[in-house]
Every structure is written in C-alpha cells, then in structure tokens.
Amino acid sequence: MRLPFRQQEAKDSLYSIEVKGLTKCFGEFTAVDHISFEVKKGEIFGFLGANGAGKTTAIRMLCSLLQPTSGEAMVAGYDLATQPKLIKRHIGYMSQKFSLYDDLTIFENMQLFGTIYGISRKELKDRIFSSLEMLNLEDKSKTLVSSIPLGWKQKLSFATAMLHRPDIVFLDEPTSGVDPIVRREFWNLIYEAASNGVTIFVTTHYMDEAEYCGRISIMANGQLKLIGTPTELKEQMQVDSIEKVFVKYVVR
Amino acid sequence: MRVILILIKKEFLQVFRNSLLWKILLLAPLAEFLLFPYTADYEIKNVHIAFVDHDRSSMTSGILSKFSASQYFINHGVVDSRKKAEAMMQADEIDFIIEFPTNFERSVVTMEPTKIGITANAINTVKAGLGSEYVQRVLADYLMDLSAAAESPLQPKVAQLVTTNVYWFNEQMNYKNLIVPGLLIILVTLIGAYVTALNIVREKELGTIEQVNVTPIKKWQFLLGKMIPFWILGMAEFCAGLVIMKLMFGISIQGSLLLLLGITAIYLLVMLGLGFFISSMAGNQLQAMFIVFFLFILFVMLSGVFTPIEGMPEWAKYINYANPMSFFMTAVKTVILKGSTVESIRTQFIVLSVMAVVLNTAALLSYRDKVQ
The missing domain is CATH 3.40.1710.10 (abc type-2 transporter like domain)
Known part of the structure; x- marks a missing residue:
C-alpha cells in the first residue's frame, strides 16, 4: 500500500516538488529510472539532458498526464498518486509542442482555459488583458492563433499557463525554435514569474539558458546524473561553462 | 456549468471556422437527397x-x-x-x-x-x-x-x-418513401459517430487534448462539452433533412413530429457515445475512421435501410438485436410512413435508451485523462 509520504510537512515545506524514485517503463525500455530530487519554492530549476534522456516523460508524470510505473512525488504540496486534481489546480504546463487551439483567437484560447480553471468572468477578462499588455499583444486579442508567429505562440502559451496563478509552472523546451530576441523576452517573463514566488521547472537545450537557472540537473539514459547550481557543477567538473559540463557528462 | 458552456462555445466556433467541415455538413445531406433517391430505385423501366x-x-x-x-x-x-x-x-x-x-x-x-x-x-x-x-x-x-x-x-x-397487389403504407410502391427516411438515418449516424470520434482523435493528434487534461477539468465535463455541440448539430441536420424530405419529395410525417424528434434525440446519444468510445480506443484519425466505417457498413447492411430485414437469414436477425440503426430505422419508418404512436415504438425507445446509457457509461469509463 502506498502512503502519502510527508504529506503533513509538505504544506509548509521548503520544497514545492519532491520526487523519490520516480520510474517509468514502456515495456522493456526504462524511460525514467528511479530519479529523486527536490525543487525549492520560487526556484528556477533547469532540467537538462540529451534528446530522449527522459525529460519530457518525467515532466508529464509530474503533471499527472502519465502514470508512473513506480516511485512517488509531492507536487505543490499534494501527493501525485492520490491528489492529481489538486495538483492540476496548482500547476501550469507548457508542452514541448504548441498545443493551444489554432482555430481560436488569442482571447478565445485564454478565455477557454481561464474558465476551465474556474476564474470568474470579470477577473478573467482583467487578467487576460493585463497579461496581453505585458506581452505587447493587446491589439492582437482577436487574431487567430494559427496566423501568429512561433515566438508569439510560445509567449501566449506561457501566459495561458500562468492565468490561474499556479504555484509551479512546468515548461518543456519553451524556447526551442524561436529567435534570440524572443528567447530573451521569454526569460524576462520567467524571471518576472519567479520573482513573484512561482517555482519554474524548465527543460532546455540551450546551455546559455542553463546558466540563468538557480539550479540545474542533468539527465542521461533516464537517470539523473548531476544536480547543483551552475557554479557548483562547473567547479565540480573543473570546466568554465555548462556546455562543457554537459558534453563531458554526456560523452562519459 | 460555465465550464460546459465555454466548451460548447469553443466547439461551435471551431466547427464554423472549419470551412470544409461546415460545407460537408451542409452539402452532404443535399447531395445525398438529390442523388440517392433517384439512383437507388428498385422500380424497373426499360x-x-x-x-x-x-x-x-x-x-x-x-x-x-x-x-x-x-x-x-x-x-x-x-x-x-x-x-x-x-x-x-x-x-x-x-x-x-x-x-x-x-x-x-x-x-x-x-x-x-x-x-x-x-x-x-x-x-x-x-x-x-x-x-x-x-x-x-x-x-x-x-x-x-x-x-x-x-x-x-x-x-x-x-x-x-389476375392478382391485385396493394402495397400498404407505400401505395404507389414508391421507393423514395423508403430510401429518403433511410438517408436521414445515415446522416444522423454519420454526425453522431463519425464526426465525434474524428474530432476527439484529432485533438489527441494535435496535442490540444493534453493541454485540457492538465487542467482540473472533470471527465464528465469534457464528455458533455463534446457531446452537446454534436448532439445539437445532429438534431439540426435531421430537421433540415425532414424539411428537404417534405419540399423535394412531398413526404410528410404521418405520425407525431415530437415523437420522431424524441427517438432521434435518443439515437443520437447512442451514436455520440459510440463515437466517444471509439475515440478512446483509436490512437489516430485513420484508426478511428476504419473502426467507424466497419461498424457503419455493418449497421447499414443489416438495418433494413436498403434491403428488407425479412429476407435475411435467422442469424442475421439476431445480430440485428445489437444494431441500434435497425431499431431506429423501424421507428423512423413507422412514424413517418405509418403514423405510429408511442405505444407501437415502445420497444425501440427502450432498447435505444438502454444502448445510450451503456455506451455513454463505457465512453466515460474508457476515457483516460492520463496515459497509462
């Protein structure tokens, strides 16, 4: 029998995510192999790894979109095994693939998701317009999502994932395929959110972005190989950049 | 309630913005009604x-x-x-x-x-x-x-x-009287099962369903949010078909219109449940299409839409006990052509209601907001 672990302390715990031995097997293949780690509240936590290392699988399990094979996790103070709906209420998720509705406008998409989260009509309208203002998209609210560039789409996904003011937001490669200017804007959004106390869980392939994170972890072959602040990892591996840490680790 | 309403709004916006789907929904009944009754005619000339x-x-x-x-x-x-x-x-x-x-x-x-x-x-x-x-x-x-x-x-x-043959309920032996209600049934079936199954599976393919599943939405909210819009579309399509039937073929409903709409409403629920259930089994639109197509052909061939059930072997009649289209066909034909009352189609009402409950329960249970 699975007991909700440390449920009592979790409410006022230092951590917003605690993972213990989380594992996912697809048949013979182990995509995520007993990973354990903690993410502090309000931290920007970078999740690095080569393609196919198991990052997306891990994120999808933490968002209760994928059933873990074994292991347990507390997300936003709730037990993944027994309280998935409560977790979902307190997290935001931006998937690797753009997945808002192409045939709805920017406003309609935000209205749809905001309403599902139970935000009141008036409050929702205020939140939508203030976040569109922040993204400089206020005059585009009636534009169909299919006709906006990828950079805007990514910012829109982020804003939509943040509408219900989640405690944690999971970002799965949010900046892949966008230009450097949008990437910088995007990271400004991330910092802004983190400064408001939101925990950011982000995966990326860009090593310069890894340097922006409070702490990073490196995954390879489904296992968590390294975890620490960028400075700690560089010192530990005796190199001068995260890219070298990554290459050294993945090559080993 | 607000959640359901916004989901319905979303679905309608998508249907009306999808110009192709919209045209198909509009043109399919017209084309079927214009072509079919003239070509699928059993009367022999020449x-x-x-x-x-x-x-x-x-x-x-x-x-x-x-x-x-x-x-x-x-x-x-x-x-x-x-x-x-x-x-x-x-x-x-x-x-x-x-x-x-x-x-x-x-x-x-x-x-x-x-x-x-x-x-x-x-x-x-x-x-x-x-x-x-x-x-x-x-x-x-x-x-x-x-x-x-x-x-x-x-x-x-x-x-x-000299023998005199008088054909009851279809005195002129006019096959349009049989084919046209049959077409109505096919339309309703296609909207119910096909459009619903493909719609949901498409959301799976696009990944949009995951964005919905990561919210605290409840299964039944999602189910209703999908079913109500397509139920409305199906009913609208059926009514449009009835109007065309009257205007083009002069076939008027002998029985009660309300009764006809009632049995159609229930039949649509059966088909929506089926479509939903299929969508949770199918991984992509192609699979969904094959499953629906297979069932559809089976339903049509056995239902008596184009061939009389009386001429089928006994075992085929047994299969028909599980064929919702067959029950619906009997009900529609008798209400439109014969003017039957509630009592005479009670069996059809009961059977279709049971099927609706079973299929929708199965749909609700089989829908997974989490990949296993």
Missing part, C-alpha cells in the same frame, strides 16, 4: 423483350402490341428462332424472351392447356424478378380484355389469374 412466335396468330400479335404499348418495355419484336433470341440475350441486348408455342391461339380458345415460355436474364436479379411480374401482368391484362370482349366462358378462368 425492360428489353423479344418474342419467338411459333404461332403467328392474331392473338400473338395482339399480345405483342400490348407489350409495345407498355411504358415499362422496349419491344425488340419477333425474332426468327429461339437460337437467335438466346444469342441476343447473351449479348445483353434483351432481358426477356417470350416464346409462344404452335397452336397457341387455338389452345386458348378451346381451353386446352398451353404454356407461354418466359426466359429471364437473371444477371440482374431484381430486374428479372420484377420484370417477370410485369410480363405476367401484361399477359393477364390481355386475356382479361379478350374474355371481356368475347363474353366467352373463358372469363371466370382468366379472372382467377
């Missing part, structure tokens, strides 16, 4: 016939002209020999050979037994069957005329030959 006349009497030429006068036949006239006539049939030029024996006229007058040979080209079984019925009618007609004119003792005997 039956090609030729005669082999060993008698060459006034009676045989009288019969010949009777056939020429009929609008159903194209008379190829008298052929020299049986062999030649058979060659014509081989070449597919004629459908029937009518052969008069020698001394035919004399036998008829003296009331000796005699036979007219009718040979039918049975490649097209419907044409052969109905055609030979027509041939016999024309022959009987002729003999009737003959005996009436002669006031001869022939009369009673000939009169026995």
Whole structure:
C-alpha cells in the first residue's frame, strides 16, 4: 500500500516538488529510472539532458498526464498518486509542442482555459488583458492563433499557463525554435514569474539558458546524473561553462 | 456549468471556422437527397423483350402490341428462332424472351392447356424478378380484355389469374418513401459517430487534448462539452433533412413530429457515445475512421435501410438485436410512413435508451485523462 509520504510537512515545506524514485517503463525500455530530487519554492530549476534522456516523460508524470510505473512525488504540496486534481489546480504546463487551439483567437484560447480553471468572468477578462499588455499583444486579442508567429505562440502559451496563478509552472523546451530576441523576452517573463514566488521547472537545450537557472540537473539514459547550481557543477567538473559540463557528462 | 458552456462555445466556433467541415455538413445531406433517391430505385423501366412466335396468330400479335404499348418495355419484336433470341440475350441486348408455342391461339380458345415460355436474364436479379411480374401482368391484362370482349366462358378462368397487389403504407410502391427516411438515418449516424470520434482523435493528434487534461477539468465535463455541440448539430441536420424530405419529395410525417424528434434525440446519444468510445480506443484519425466505417457498413447492411430485414437469414436477425440503426430505422419508418404512436415504438425507445446509457457509461469509463 502506498502512503502519502510527508504529506503533513509538505504544506509548509521548503520544497514545492519532491520526487523519490520516480520510474517509468514502456515495456522493456526504462524511460525514467528511479530519479529523486527536490525543487525549492520560487526556484528556477533547469532540467537538462540529451534528446530522449527522459525529460519530457518525467515532466508529464509530474503533471499527472502519465502514470508512473513506480516511485512517488509531492507536487505543490499534494501527493501525485492520490491528489492529481489538486495538483492540476496548482500547476501550469507548457508542452514541448504548441498545443493551444489554432482555430481560436488569442482571447478565445485564454478565455477557454481561464474558465476551465474556474476564474470568474470579470477577473478573467482583467487578467487576460493585463497579461496581453505585458506581452505587447493587446491589439492582437482577436487574431487567430494559427496566423501568429512561433515566438508569439510560445509567449501566449506561457501566459495561458500562468492565468490561474499556479504555484509551479512546468515548461518543456519553451524556447526551442524561436529567435534570440524572443528567447530573451521569454526569460524576462520567467524571471518576472519567479520573482513573484512561482517555482519554474524548465527543460532546455540551450546551455546559455542553463546558466540563468538557480539550479540545474542533468539527465542521461533516464537517470539523473548531476544536480547543483551552475557554479557548483562547473567547479565540480573543473570546466568554465555548462556546455562543457554537459558534453563531458554526456560523452562519459 | 460555465465550464460546459465555454466548451460548447469553443466547439461551435471551431466547427464554423472549419470551412470544409461546415460545407460537408451542409452539402452532404443535399447531395445525398438529390442523388440517392433517384439512383437507388428498385422500380424497373426499360425492360428489353423479344418474342419467338411459333404461332403467328392474331392473338400473338395482339399480345405483342400490348407489350409495345407498355411504358415499362422496349419491344425488340419477333425474332426468327429461339437460337437467335438466346444469342441476343447473351449479348445483353434483351432481358426477356417470350416464346409462344404452335397452336397457341387455338389452345386458348378451346381451353386446352398451353404454356407461354418466359426466359429471364437473371444477371440482374431484381430486374428479372420484377420484370417477370410485369410480363405476367401484361399477359393477364390481355386475356382479361379478350374474355371481356368475347363474353366467352373463358372469363371466370382468366379472372382467377389476375392478382391485385396493394402495397400498404407505400401505395404507389414508391421507393423514395423508403430510401429518403433511410438517408436521414445515415446522416444522423454519420454526425453522431463519425464526426465525434474524428474530432476527439484529432485533438489527441494535435496535442490540444493534453493541454485540457492538465487542467482540473472533470471527465464528465469534457464528455458533455463534446457531446452537446454534436448532439445539437445532429438534431439540426435531421430537421433540415425532414424539411428537404417534405419540399423535394412531398413526404410528410404521418405520425407525431415530437415523437420522431424524441427517438432521434435518443439515437443520437447512442451514436455520440459510440463515437466517444471509439475515440478512446483509436490512437489516430485513420484508426478511428476504419473502426467507424466497419461498424457503419455493418449497421447499414443489416438495418433494413436498403434491403428488407425479412429476407435475411435467422442469424442475421439476431445480430440485428445489437444494431441500434435497425431499431431506429423501424421507428423512423413507422412514424413517418405509418403514423405510429408511442405505444407501437415502445420497444425501440427502450432498447435505444438502454444502448445510450451503456455506451455513454463505457465512453466515460474508457476515457483516460492520463496515459497509462
């Protein structure tokens, strides 16, 4: 029998995510192999790894979109095994693939998701317009999502994932395929959110972005190989950049 | 409630912005109604016939002209020999050979037994069957005329030959009366099962369903948010079909409109549940399409939409107990053509309601907001 672990302390715990031995097997293949780690509240936590290392699988399990094979996790103070709906209420998720509705406008998409989260009509309208203002998209609210560039789409996904003011937001490669200017804007959004106390869980392939994170972890072959602040990892591996840490680790 | 409403709004926005889907929903019924009733008609016209006349009497030429006068036949006239006539049939030029024996006229007058040979080209079984019925009618007609004119003792005997067929509820034997309600049923089925299944599976493919699943939405909210819009569309399509049926074919509903809409509402729930259930089994649109298509063909062939159930073997009738389309077809036909009341389609109501509950429960249980 699975007991909700440390449920009592979790409410006022230092951590917003605690993972213990989380594992996912697809048949013979182990995509995520007993990973354990903690993410502090309000931290920007970078999740690095080569393609196919198991990052997306891990994120999808933490968002209760994928059933873990074994292991347990507390997300936003709730037990993944027994309280998935409560977790979902307190997290935001931006998937690797753009997945808002192409045939709805920017406003309609935000209205749809905001309403599902139970935000009141008036409050929702205020939140939508203030976040569109922040993204400089206020005059585009009636534009169909299919006709906006990828950079805007990514910012829109982020804003939509943040509408219900989640405690944690999971970002799965949010900046892949966008230009450097949008990437910088995007990271400004991330910092802004983190400064408001939101925990950011982000995966990326860009090593310069890894340097922006409070702490990073490196995954390879489904296992968590390294975890620490960028400075700690560089010192530990005796190199001068995260890219070298990554290459050294993945090559080993 | 607000969640359901916003989901309905979203679905309608998507349907109306999807110009292709919208056009298909609009044009499909029109096209079906314009083409189908005229092509899928069991009435046979232009039956090609030729005669082999060993008698060459006034009676045989009288019969010949009777056939020429009929609008159903194209008379190829008298052929020299049986062999030649058979060659014509081989070449597919004629459908029937009518052969008069020698001394035919004399036998008829003296009331000796005699036979007219009718040979039918049975490649097209419907044409052969109905055609030979027509041939016999024309022959009987002729003999009737003959005996009436002669006031001869022939009369009673000939009169026995003549059978009168009256087709109940479809007096003119008008197949449009059967085909058109059948088309209505097909439309409702397609919207219910096809459009719903494909819609949900498409969201799986695009990944948009995951963005919805990561919210605290409840399964039943998601289910209703999908079903209500397509239920409304299906009902609208059915009503449009009824209007076309009335305007184009002059078929009016003999029974209660409310009753008809009631049974359709329930049938749509069955089909929506089925579509939803299929969507949770299928991984992509192609799989969903194959599953729905297979079931659809099975339903149609067994339902009695195009072929009479009475002619099917016993085992097929048993399969039909699990065929929602068959129950719906019976109900729709009897309400539209016969004017049945609630009592007479009670069975259909009960069976379809049970099916709706079972399929929608299965849909709700099989829907996973989490990949296993």
